[in-house]
Amino acid sequence: MKISLALDPRQPLSRQTAWGCLTSNLALPGIGSLVAGRPSGYPQAALAFLGMFLTIGFGGRFIVWFFANWSRLHQPENDLAVLADMWRAVRWSLLGIGIFLIGWIWSLITSLQILHSAKQAEKSSSPPII
Numbered sequence: 716m717k718i719s720l721a722l723d724p725r726q727p728l729s730r731q732t733a734w735g736c737l738t739s740n741l742a743l744p745g746i747g748s749l750v751a752g753r754p755s756g757y758p759q760a761a762l763a764f765l766g767m768f769l770t771i772g773f774g775g776r777f778i779v780w781f782f783a784n785w786s787r788l789h790q791p792e793n794d795l796a797v798l799a800d801m802w803r804a805v806r807w808s809l810l811g812i813g814i815f816l817i818g819w820i821w822s823l824i825t826s827l828q829i830l831h832s833a834k835q836a837e838k839s840s841s842p843p844i845i
Contacts (some may be wrong), residue, residue: 725752733833737826744815744822751829759825762818769811780804 728736728751739747745760781788781804787797 722749722752722754727836728829728833730830730833730837733826733830736829740822740826741819744818748822748825748829751825753825753829755821755825759818759822762814762821766811766813766815766818769814770808771811773805773807773811777805777808 733751736747736751739750740759741747743760744763745756745758748756748759750756784797784800787793788801790797
């Protein structure tokens with residue numbers, strides 16, 4: 716069995732397939748764009764996977780830091796020092812969330828374009844109204 720990441724030539728999609736691409740992009744950004752034959756799906760998926768891995772990896776580190784510093788977080792004396800330490804512990808996971816959101820929003824915009832082009836293709840292929 717041969718697996719290829721090359722895109723097939725873009726063909727007009729039905730509305731049902733376009734909605735399937737939209738839901739795929741909502742669940743995992745970039746995949747629905749690739750199904751629709753859009754090359755923008757590759758960077759969308761790369762952003763989504765990078766953001767997901769950063770969030771999981773550094774988010775786990777933040778959770779460990781949070782429970783290790785539980786008693787410090789509940790002392791009102793040194794709020795600013797604790798907030799500065801918390802920022803240093805959480806910033807990379809927040810960056811991962813931001814990167815994922817960029818890929819997700821980009822794939823949402825692409826999905827709306829796919830839906831629009833499917834609607835236009837459906838209009839042009841329908842017979843005129845008498």
